[in-house]
Amino acid sequence: MTKVLALVEDTTAHPPAEGDEVVSAASRMAAELGGEVHALVVGGLGVASGGESLGSSGARVVKVAAHPLLEAYHPDGYAEVVTRVVRDGGYAHVFMPASDRGRDLAPRVAARLDVPLAQDVTAVSVSAGVVEFTRPIYAGKAIARVTIDAHPCMATLRRSSFSSTAGGPSATVESIEVDPDPARWPTEVESFEATTGGIPDVAQASIVVSGGRGMKGPENWHLLEELRSALGREAGLGASRAVVDAGWRPHGEQVGQTGKTVSPRLYLAIAISGAIQHLAGMRTSGTIVAINRDPEAPIFKVADYGIVGDAFEVVPRLTEEIGGLGLPG
Amino acid sequence: MKIVVCIKRVPDTETRIRVSDDGRSIDTSGVKFVTSPYDEFALEAALRTREDTGEGEIVAVTIGDDDSRENLRNALAMGVDRGILLEGRTTHDGLATARCLSTIVEELDPDLVLLGVKAVDDDQQQTGPMLATLQGRGCATGVSEFRLDGDAFVCRREVEGGRETVRLARGAVLTITKGAYEPRHTSLKGIMAARKKPIESRPAPDSTSRLEVRSIELPPEREGGRIVGEGPDAVPELVRLLREEAEVI
Ligand SMILES: Cc1cc2nc3c(=O)[nH]c(=O)nc-3n(C[C@H](O)[C@H](O)[C@H](O)COP(=O)(O)OP(=O)(O)OC[C@H]3O[C@@H](n4cnc5c(N)ncnc54)[C@H](O)[C@@H]3O)c2cc1C
Ligand SMILES: Nc1ncnc2c1ncn2[C@@H]1O[C@H](COP(=O)(O)O)[C@@H](O)[C@H]1O
Numbered sequence: 001m002t003k004v005l006a007l008v009e010d011t012t013a014h015p016p017a018e019g020d021e022v023v024s025a026a027s028r029m030a031a032e033l034g035g036e037v038h039a040l041v042v043g044g045l046g047v048a049s050g051g052e053s054l055g056s057s058g059a060r061v062v063k064v065a066a067h068p069l070l071e072a073y074h075p076d077g078y079a080e081v082v083t084r085v086v087r088d089g090g091y092a093h094v095f096m097p098a099s100d101r102g103r104d105l106a107p108r109v110a111a112r113l114d115v116p117l118a119q120d121v122t123a124v125s126v127s128a129g130v131v132e133f134t135r136p137i138y139a140g141k142a143i144a145r146v147t148i149d150a151h152p153c154m155a156t157l158r159r160s161s162f163s164s165t166a167g168g169p170s171a172t173v174e175s176i177e178v179d180p181d182p183a184r185w186p187t188e189v190e191s192f193e194a195t196t197g198g199i200p201d202v203a204q205a206s207i208v209v210s211g212g213r214g215m216k217g218p219e220n221w222h223l224l225e226e227l228r229s230a231l232g233r234e235a236g237l238g239a240s241r242a243v244v245d246a247g248w249r250p251h252g253e254q255v256g257q258t259g260k261t262v263s264p265r266l267y268l269a270i271a272i273s274g275a276i277q278h279l280a281g282m283r284t285s286g287t288i289v290a291i292n293r294d295p296e297a298p299i300f301k302v303a304d305y306g307i308v309g310d311a312f313e314v315v316p317r318l319t320e321e322i323g324g325l326g327l328p329g
Numbered sequence: 330m331k332i333v334v335c336i337k338r339v340p341d342t343e344t345r346i347r348v349s350d351d352g353r354s355i356d357t358s359g360v361k362f363v364t365s366p367y368d369e370f371a372l373e374a375a376l377r378t379r380e381d382t383g384e385g386e387i388v389a390v391t392i393g394d395d396d397s398r399e400n401l402r403n404a405l406a407m408g409v410d411r412g413i414l415l416e417g418r419t420t421h422d423g424l425a426t427a428r429c430l431s432t433i434v435e436e437l438d439p440d441l442v443l444l445g446v447k448a449v450d451d452d453q454q455q456t457g458p459m460l461a462t463l464q465g466r467g468c469a470t471g472v473s474e475f476r477l478d479g480d481a482f483v484c485r486r487e488v489e490g491g492r493e494t495v496r497l498a499r500g501a502v503l504t505i506t507k508g509a510y511e512p513r514h515t516s517l518k519g520i521m522a523a524r525k526k527p528i529e530s531r532p533a534p535d536s537t538s539r540l541e542v543r544s545i546e547l548p549p550e551r552e553g554g555r556i557v558g559e560g561p562d563a564v565p566e567l568v569r570l571l572r573e574e575a576e577v578i
Contacts, residue, residue, distance in 0.1 A: 075458075075468070100489045104470045107423065107455035111462035116422045116540040119454050132543060137421075137451050141346040142355070143546050144451075146421060149539045186467025187495050190483070194491040201489040207578070231578065244507075251473065251507045252487050257342045257449055258366050258507060266577040277342045283551060287575040289567065295556070302553045305570055309560040317561035321568045327578065 002035030005086060005152075007042070007096040007105075008054060008062075019057035019164035022157050025124055026095045027058025027165065032126040036060050038089065039171070042081055044071030048173060055171030057164055062171045063089075069180040072192070073101050076185035079108035081178055086113060091152050093131065098156035099204070106156045115150040120261070122161040122284075139257040139280035159204060160263050195250065199228070202253050205236025207266045210255055210282070212240040214271025214292065214311060218248040223312070224270060227319045231266075232327035238262065238282075240272045256281035271311045274299025291315065330385035331439040332375045335430050335460075336368040336404060337419065338397045339450040346547065353542050355450075364400045367445025373510040374475070374503075375443055376408045382477060385440075386410050390433050392419050392426060392533050405523035406515040412526070417533025422540035423455035429536050430456070431463045440499045441482065446471050446506040457504035467497040473508025 006026040026037045039059035041048040048064040055062070065081045082105065086094055094109070096102040098120045110117040122143075123134035130147055133155050137144045148154070202208055209228040211221065221237075228235045239249040241256055255262055257277040267285035272278060274290070274297055282288070283302055290303035291314050300306045307314055340346070340355070341363045347356040364372075372389065379385045389404040391397045392415040401412030415429055434442055444457040454470075461468030469475075475484040482501050486493045487508070497503075557563045557570065571578050 075470075079462075100471070103454050104458065107458040108462050108468070110455070111424060111427065111459040114424070116424050116538070117453075117455055117459075118540065120452065135452075136548075137545070138340070138344075138346050139449065139452060140548060141344075142348065143548050144421070145543045145545075147541050147543055149541065186501070187469065187497055190494040190496055192491055192493045204489060250487075252489075254507070261452075266571070266575075276345070280342075283548065287571070287577045288551070288553065289571070300554055300556065302551045304551075304553060304555060304575065305567055306554075306556045307558060307560070307563045307567060308556060309563070313561045314564060317564040318567070321564050322578065325568075325572075325578070 002030065002033045002093070003089060003091045004030045004035050004037045004093040004095070005089060005091040006037055006039050006059065007082065007102070008039050009097055009099060009101065019166035020054055021159065021162040021164045022095050022097050023054055023057040023059050024164040025157055025162040026093070029093070029124050029126060029131065030058070033129065035092070038063055040065070040082065040085055042070055042078055044068055051173050052170040056166045056168050058168050059171045062173045063176050064173060065176045065178045067178045067180055069182060070178070072189065074185065074187065074189055075104055075108060076187050077180050077182070078105050079112060080180070082109050083112040085176060086152060094152045094154045096156045098158045102156045106154060110154050113152065115152060115154055116148050118146055118148060118155040120158050121155045122158050124155070136261065136284070139261050140284055141280050158263070160206065160265070195252070200234065200236040202236045202238040202255060203260045203262055205234060206264050207231050207235040208238045208255070208262055208264045209235060209268045209270065210238030210240070210272060211243060211270050212272030213242040213246070215243070220312070221248070223315045223319070227315055227322070230319045230323040230327065240278055269299050269303065270315060272299055273297050274302065330379065330382050330441065331437060332378060332385060332387045332441045332443065333434060333437055333439040334368070334371050334375045334387065334389050334404070334409065335442070335444045335456070336372065336389055336391050336400055337365045337445070337448045338362050338391065338393050338400045339365045339448055342366070342449060348545050348547060352544050354545060362396065364403060365445050365448045365450070367447060367449070367505060369512040370507060370510040371443040371445055371505040372404055372407055372409065373512040374505050376513070377510065378441065378477065388413060388437060388439070390415065390430060392417055392429050398528055401528050402523055403515065405526045406519040407513060408519060410526060412528040414528060414530040415533035416530055420538035420540065421451045421453060421542055422538035423453045424459050425536040425538045426456050427459035427463055429533050430460050432534050434460065434464055442466070442502040444502070444504045446504040457502055461502035464502070466500050466502050468502040469495050469497055470504045471506045472503045473506050475503060
């Protein structure tokens with residue numbers, strides 16, 4: 001029996017009815033390989049309340065490593081725990097979310113286990129018993145299919161690339177004894193300062209309102225913020241590099257080859273020209289809308305829908321129309 | 330203070346990627362190569378750290394072919410003291426890369442190891458933390474700025490939803506992202522001085538990749554180009570299309 005482990009970051013992030021993407025992807029693969037999926041939740045006490053609902057996405061067992069010292073993500077502490085669970089459980093495949101944390105954690109675990117790692121995978125397929133991972137390279141200008149010749153076979157899965165399934169029976173929850181010893185951890189986490197004030201990060205948002213140099217200055221960003229807010233709580237803010245370099249917006253919002261690669265359901269590029277490095281980071285978005293006053297702007301070549309016009313006129317109108325729809329805020 | 334900076338030669342970000350006939354690699358003919366942008370931030374960070382402490386040696390290391398000497402030369406022109414070329418092929422297997430680089434870190438035992446948060450060709454985002462793990466060193470990824478505080482590095486990390494501050498002892502491995510370290514331009518004087526600085530080359534230690542690239546393809550072209558209309562009057566139609574046709578809002 002092939003055993004697959006799926007790391008779940010936060011059991012409260014998804015209502016059980018929606019399911020979890022990583023567990024769902026692991027389950028689909030396990031079904032083809034004739035295997036079984038276990039979910040792993042690491043965190044503070046009570047982290048896995050409602051963990052049994054991960055069965056809904058196909059997990060048979062939910063392993064919970066809860067300890068007050070693991071409440072916040074700690075690279076060394078988490079790597080230690082996850083490595084041990086993978087080893088003890090004899091898992092053949094290990095999937096983690098390709099979030100900032102997941103991408104930080106996975107290489108540490110892989111190196112401890114002496115196995116390679118495929119980061120930021122967008123599709124998993126099985127042919128003749130071999131698991132193949134699809135991953136964008138050159139920030140999405142090309143797509144590579146790779147295989148891993150090691151046990152376990154590790155990958156981080158990109159958000160919004162995998163559908164989640166729901167409806168399975170509830171899972172058995174098993175708690176794992178952990179005894180973290182911070183004295184052994186080289187990293188000391190001193191503080192965390194939230195910067196986005198509850199707005200989803202651009203890489204996590206399912207709708208992205210992204211602004212470019214044509215917005216003329218940071219004082220005009222309220223127009224984009226108002227549009228974002230009208231689009232509801234799933235919407236985040238993005239920016240081109242020109243905007244970030246000018247210091248109008250933080251680097252965490254930069255989309256592109258030297259920023260974040262995003263694939264939201266809806267990407268709105270406002271007063272962004274569509275340089276190759278920007279397109280690389282957002283071309284896999286579901287639907288792309290461009291608003292630009294230059295009809296020749298390259299962004300229109302990738303946009304599903306475009307409006308040629310002045311952002312300062314078009315955006316407020318769009319905010320008004322969308323506001324009228326009353327999307328959940 | 331001894332600092333090792335790992336740099337990688339990659340296609341310029343302007344490059345339009347073409348796939349070779351073998352279907353599993355990139356056609357590099359006519360492609361302009363540069364040092365991966367995040368590695369340039371790492372070089373700058375190393376130089377500033379030395380400027381702050383007023384002493385120390387900076388060594389740039391790369392795994393690559395003979396052409397990668399050019400990237401080492403550029404690093405020397407920026408102010409790095411010496412270069413090491415590990416002659417060999419780089420693969421998508423970051424662990425194999427980390428093992429190779431690990432030999433140098435072991436040998437030089439630096440006070441600080443800097444890498445880019447990712448190489449902008451295969452985007453694996455793993456070499457730094459793997460190298461740190463192999464060497465039993467502490468590691469912070471995605472560092473936008475750091476400072477030396479006594480015997481520790483206090484690092485600012487940009488992460489989803491916020492900013493984290495972490496402290497690591499001397500010997501740490503940091504992967505650098507965009508932030509405080511806009512790379513300096515090389516001066517003519519720097520370029521001249523670089524000619525006299527040493528580049529040592531040796532075969533890369535054997536480290537087989539266990540991550541095999543089966544194929545590389547270009548993503549499907551997007552069929553874009555539908556202009557809904559001009560100016561604010563086009564907005565109601567756009568909203569209708571987003572709701573009824575694309576069904577995204
Ligand atoms: C190594 C390297 C890495 C890079 N990485 C990235 C990256 O990760 N992400 C990225 O975005 N870029 C990146 N770039 C930069 C990229 O090449 C472009 O310079 C940048 O994307 C341009 O940003 P922009 O579209 O906001 O500005 P511009 O190209 O100046 O475009 C502004 C647009 O706004 C339009 N406009 C102006 N006024 C209005 C108005 N009133 N209403 C409507 N439209 C208006 C104009 O028609 C124009 O199309 C990189 C470049 C290099 C060299
Ligand atoms: N061939 C290489 N030679 C030297 N350093 C490398 C090489 N490949 C990757 N690195 C370093 O590892 C970082 C992250 O690369 P990656 O994990 O491939 O995204 C790069 O920014 C470099 O600092």
